[in-house]
């Protein structure tokens with residue numbers, strides 16, 4: 606199916622997200638200027654609780670990638686992915702009269718924008734995770750797909766009633782209502798105009814009800830997980846294991862650094878460390894019908910080639926199943942970068 610063909614892009618888009626990473630803690634002691642150069646000049650540290658690696662959000666970084674699919678007759682460029690980050694002052698609504706607007710508190714965001722098109726199918730897929738200095742939602746994650754198909758999803762994570770919870774909400778085709786824009790004209794002269802039953806029009810979609818569950822305090826959204834992979838490199842960790850929330854399901858993700866290799870990209874050659882992303886289903890979680898595919902739609906293992914000093918993702922590799930019969934190799938390759946740490950330089 607066309608949709609399946611396009612999964613690679615989707616996957617990649619997400620995948621791409623996977624690699625980027627790493628800010629800085631502000632302590633430039635004997636850990637040295639070298640360490641400082643591995644991290645973006647400005648970053649936001651998002652605390653994940655005692656004993657858990659904090660998430661570091663680069664102040665303003667933009668990584669552009671092209672998405673290549675190996676169709677056996679050579680690699681075909683099917684689209685692009687842009688991973689970007691930002692930090693901004695956090696404002697909770699309007700300030701009260703007579704008070705000063707805002708304080709030192711900041712929120713940070715991570716965004717993945719994937720764009721592509723093939724055989725008449727157009728895809729525009731955006732993921733955005735915002736980390737806020739409030740109890741709920743501490744994490745606000747939005748997944749929006751537009752183009753030939755339209756769909757929206759929102760995940761919120763935070764503390765409520767003494768527990769850490771997540772909420773999930775997505776949209777669906779309206780089942781029936783009085784809104785005139787949902788009514789379609791009959792194509793038959795004797796037919797009656799009626800409420801649309803099913804289509805791909807974004808304006809016919811409505812939010813479904815909110816579903817809530819309890820999650821571990823250190824649970825991460827997909828983009829957060831991706832950026833955490835950078836910490837693994839910068840801090841020289843042997844691995845990082847953490848719970849990942851995908852829609853309503855928790856996965857256990859292990860990020861494991863491995864071999865070192867010189868990787869050639871459109872943006873230059875970089876000395877990289879391979880970080881493998883492995884997923885397992887924690888006890889008590891129900892298995893999805895098609896295995897782990899929430900993350901990028903990529904099945905099985907994902908390989909992230911991250912620049913050895915800074916952890917900046919340079920190449921992401923994975924497989925995308927097509928129609929259950931075979932898989933396509935997909936590569937997300939860096940084409941340009943902005944706002945990266947000083948130590949991120951091509952060979």
Ligand SMILES: [Zn+2]
Nearest residue numbers: 779781782787
């Ligand atoms: Zn309706």
Ligand SMILES: [Zn+2]
Nearest residue numbers: 801803804809
């Ligand atoms: Zn419709």
